[in-house]
Amino acid sequence: MVTVALPDTWTYALRLPHDPRAARVARMTVRAALTGHGMAETLDDVELLTSELVTNAYRHTKGPASLRLTALGDGRLRVGVWDSSPHVPAPFDEPPGAGAGVRPAPPDAEGGRGLLLLRQCANSWGGWSLGDGLPGRGGAGKLLWFEVRGQG
16 A cells, blocks of 8 residues: 655745736635645734735736745745845845834824734745846846744
């Protein structure tokens, strides 16, 4: 009898068009992947933070985005979102734990909550500018990522 051992590392990648529905598609993808891999304990935080990053990619760029989910094998899940802007915003340009005195956004503000959410839900995060790309061929953009730790 052959036994199949499920891998503890895996990666899913999804290309997202510049579309206001992209965040919903990203959340559905996260839900399917994490549920299928038995990582439901991290689902709410990962959905929320993924939605924040994909929404920001839509709001602040004019091009497509990409989502990448990677299980790192020790209970950590890394989520990366690429977009076409080379600008790395705070807090992705600083290490976790920096800027602990961040004030919450006013209740009537339309934005500004992503920073607080990231600090409350993620174990680590970062970002890399990939530059402006070649003239006439589109920007190289940036990659923003965060990690959460599951019970695995």
